[in-house]
Amino acid sequence: MASGPESMGSVRMMPNGPGAAAVLAAGMGCFAMGVLSVLEDKLPALARLLNIYRPTGPLSGLSTAVIVVWVASWTVLYSCWKRRNVNLGRAVTIAIGLLAAGALLTFPPIDDLF
């Protein structure tokens, strides 16, 4: 997805990599919420594992795991792309696709299909 540095005339533009990293990581975080909510519902062992704060139940571990996935993917993508220009259109399309898929997976009637 990465390409060389971009410039517009004599004005050097900011690299788009940091923006692409943030957008893609947000999509990954939302998708992780969708996938983990389905898995937690179907796998009692995973639900028990995610129960890290008893009053809140498995939601405590699930939301913590999602935040870890989101922040870790943002950190890795940022460190790889901070000075680069990447295919922004592709990154945005993938991020919005992940966001939509994650939102659908959290909807209980769709969760019940699995």
Added chain:
Amino acid sequence: MDLTTHGFWTMVHGMGFGSLYLLSCSFAIVELSRRYRPQSSISVADEKFLGTWLVAMAVVAWITVLTGAYVIYPWYRAVPPAGAALAAFPQALLKSSLNTIEWHAIGMEWKEHIAWFTPISITMAAAVFVHYRGCLRDYPQLRTAVLTFVIVSCGTAGVAGFFGAELNKHAPVDGGGTIKLIQGSGR
């Protein structure tokens, strides 16, 4: 006229922070869509204000989901001891009737997960805006992504808010101590 402490904190979570977030969305959406088109302009002061606004939205979104998950939700999902009146146990009350069980099975099950999309989306939007500011105009796809995630954050907050309000109507989160607001005068 009094309130219970659980009812008070539920109100702070939903009518306080949740409503504040929803109200703040329209300004962010309008400003991002009209000020960051190619050839549009914005003053430095207005740009700084919008950046501060987005950061404040992110803070409010995190406070809302964290109070929801770690303060209100434990009261909602508390398991009643055998023979206890279900009125003090909202999840058990909703699940006790076929007329209300879907408010839990669809409403709460969806709300508790989709609500987390809001702080993730708005934090990303705020971070990208603060990093790029006026340069967003040079990247229409990035501007579209930021705007999309802000709109999604508003939508997911709306879903969580709608179900929160309906759930609390059908099975109020109540209990704890009592906060007396006004002593009755017998009028």
